[in-house]
Amino acid sequence: MPEKILINSFQKIIYLIAFSGFLLFHLPSAAQQGSYERFFTAILRDDVRTLERLAEAGFDLNAPSPDLEPPLFLAVKSESLRAARFLIERPEVNVDARGSADENALMIAALKGQLDLVEALIARRAQVNKPGWTPLHYAATHKGPNAPAITRLLLEHHAFIDAESPNKTTPLMMAAHYGHPMVVRILLEEGADPMARNEQGLTAIDFAHRAGRTDMAELIASFVRQRQPRGTW
Structure with missing residues (x-):
């Protein structure tokens, strides 16, 4: 019996030594923790x-x-x-x-x-391209003066112009609802599909109307009309 107690005690000591080593190896030191805090404080400042x-x-x-x-x-x-x-x-x-x-x-x-x-x-x-929401979607959402230049830059680096979000929303739809008018024009001129529909069946024109942006809706509709073949008599 005493021998069994001695063995158990020895096993516990070995376990504590091993566990202490694990903590020392995996937990950051106080200095490391201080550096970590300083790092993110420095970023925010x-x-x-x-x-x-x-x-x-x-x-x-x-x-x-x-x-x-x-x-x-x-x-x-x-x-x-x-x-x-x-x-x-x-x-x-x-x-x-x-x-x-x-x-x-x-x-x-x-x-x-x-x-x-x-x-x-x-x-x-x-x-520049990734599954789901993309940088071009986000550029198309921005209304500021740099939005057209950023949009052009992304397209020059092969951004997918009709990239689909998880619900199949395209950059043109985002621009029609939120973005800069010039971005809408750039996307149309560079080949964005104005008739694409998302999972709710909405087109870029629908996005513009939902945002109360009749000028954007008319810009897209005008572009669609220009692309339609004209009959001859």
Whole structure:
């Protein structure tokens, strides 16, 4: 009996040693935890100097936030533009990492009309096309003055002009409802299908009418009429 107790005690000691080793290996040190907090605080504060110091110290610039958002995505979303540029320029940063809603940094930059970030991300070979919602959908949603240039840039880099969202909504539909009038014109001139329908059976004209944008609806309808063959007598 005493021998059995001794064996059990020995096994417990071995287990505790092994478990302690596991914790030491897998849990971040206090210094690492401090670096982690400083990293995301620096992103939100657009503090490039701190980001540079952490990078020099070997901090992982792809470490996800507590909400599992990629750092670059978070910088663009927070409009920390200097921090975003710093991260884009670092070759080890994954520019295609997606957030919890399956959005990448290029999509958010397009949505916010950040033309310089879109250019920098494309220069880093960021993913222009992806299944589901795409950067072109997001560019088409933006109303600001940079929306046409971003739209053209994405199309020049082979963005699928009639890309379908999960419910088959196209960039033209988004532009008709939310976007810049010039973006609607660009998409039409570059070959977007004005008669495509989403899962609810709605066309881009329907999207425009639902938003009360009769000018957009008429622009699309006029384009459709121009494409129709004219009879001869």
